[in-house]
Amino acid sequence: MLTFLGFAMIATFLVLIMLKKMSPIAALVLIPALFCVFAGQGAQLGDYVIDGVGKLAPTAAMLMFAIVYFGVMIDVGLFDPIVRGILRFCKADPMRVVVGTAVLAAIVSLDGDGSTTFMITVSAMYPLYKRLGMSLVVMTGVAATANGVMNTLPWGGPTARAATALKLDAADVFVPMIPALAAGLFFVFVLAYVLGVKERRRVGLLVMPGAQEQGGTDVQDKKDVQDKDAQEQGAEPAAELIEGEPVTVTAGVGAGGTQASAPVAYGGAGQGASGPGGTPAPAPTAPDAPTDALTAPDAPTATTAASTPDGDDDGFRGLDPNRATLRPRLYWFNAGLTVALLTAMIMQLLPIPVLFLLGAALALTINFPHMPDQKARIAAHADNVLNVAGMVFAAAVFTGVLTGTGMVKHMADWLVGAIPEGMGPHMALVTGLLSLPLTYFMSNDGFYFGVLPVLAEAGAAHGVSPLEIARASLVGQALHMSSPLVPAVYVLVGMAKVEFGDHTRFTVKWAALTSLVVLAAGMLFGII
DSSP states (O other): OOOEEEEHHHHHHHHHHHHTOHHHHHHHHHHHHHHHHHOOGGHHHHHHHHHHHHHHHHHHHHHHHHHEEEHHHHHHTTTHHHHHHHHHTTTTTTHHHHHHHHHHHHHHHHGHHHHHHHHHHHHHHHHHHHHHHHHHHHHHHHHHHHHHHHSSTTTTSSSHHHHHHHTTTTTHGGGGGGHHHHHHHHHHHHHHHHHHHHHHHHHHOBBTTTHHHHOOOOOOHHHHHHHHHHHHHHHHHHHHHTTTTEEEEEEEEEEGGGGEEEEEEESSTSSSSSSSOOOOOOOOOOOOHHHHHSSOOOOOOOOOOOOOTOOOHHHOOSSSEEESSOGGHHHHHHHHHHHHHHHHHHHHHOHHHHHHHHHHHHHHHHHOOOOHHHHHHHHHHHHHHHHHHHHHHHHHHHHHHHHHTSSSHHHHHHHTSSSSGGGGEEEEEHHEEEEEEHHHHHHHHHHIIIHHHHHHHHHHHHOOOOOHHHHHHTTTTTHHTTTOOOHHHHHHHTTTTHHHHHHHHHHHHHHHHHHHHHHHHHHTTOOO
């Protein structure tokens, strides 16, 4: 009974949020509460929720102060040089933008924390996606998948859990997996390239005024194709650009096959640039793009700047180079503070929530010594803090009920018991396949400390090494990072202004495919 209720609760939650019938916070609270009553344990709901909140409270505190810390670092200009470097590489080319997103997410993931990875990646790339009218779910999907592969680093969490649960050395688990994980990361870059080419085809068109009259059918057909592409990628159909909003767009292929970029300012009637003889030149209409990329409010930590008339890449910075919060004289202090903070995280000198609490307080005090300025910075990031913290505590209800009622244990036991006896010698493969759904529907702690020892014991009975079982258990992490039970994913979708259901619908298939590539590579190389 509990097995059925567990699967039904998870399925109900996913269906409702992907169909946008409920907000994630409401679904995370109301659905488990209802199923707790169905399980006949409604009287214990309070205990389950308090237990779940207690376990996730440190995570919520870490995310709150991490958002404030990195928000301040973005405000004062710490990441501006990185953003400018990315923009020079991207050159307003959607393909390069998506590949750059994957590379940036993978590099920043070396710190081992998904929340900081998503904050830095979204803050750097969001303005560029928005200006080019690109699908934001492409950004969140690529970033989450790249981070999922890199999350297997020994200090990232899953490897340490697997080693601890099976009493193994983390290095023995991780080092042999490097070739398979490298194959998975390479696949993410290939995926980013393919999605980027698709985005280039979708947004790399200019439609001149009057084209509707001269060739209305052709223009409408192109728009219909672009709208279909946008819907397939979780974005809304094309919309008109907001009047007066300047934007740089790719104007198609120029002479010699090069990509031509043109800054275009879209204004109302009579506001176009002057043409020959002083007459107003007709301004090109906006390229078709997803509605969310054009009408969503600007990212709270980044103010987009207008393109310069000369078309120079440096004019398209994404972050306003003249914002009042910049602190150029404190650049190296802020860089040193951030490096010290990340080093302390990796070395585990203090609990991560404590490190970010101290870091946020120090960053605010040094960069903004006046109280009104500090209050203004905190207020500027309060929206993200409230959304993410609220989502984490709502997820505590879901995990508390799932664990407290025994649904997780019964689901895991049912899955393990359903493994045919003949698959015993192939338990490493079975573990790898099971890691996809189990790490998506369960927390890492629940999987690695609750399910993995059972799988290892079943494998040992057929001569399968615990090391192989431990390595195979890591392949599902690419999918795990988009699980509704992972707090960091709410940082990602919250800062990117993407609906969690849209992100899930777009990302799950690609993340699952990436995990299967890692598993196949591990078997090919004889690691698993």
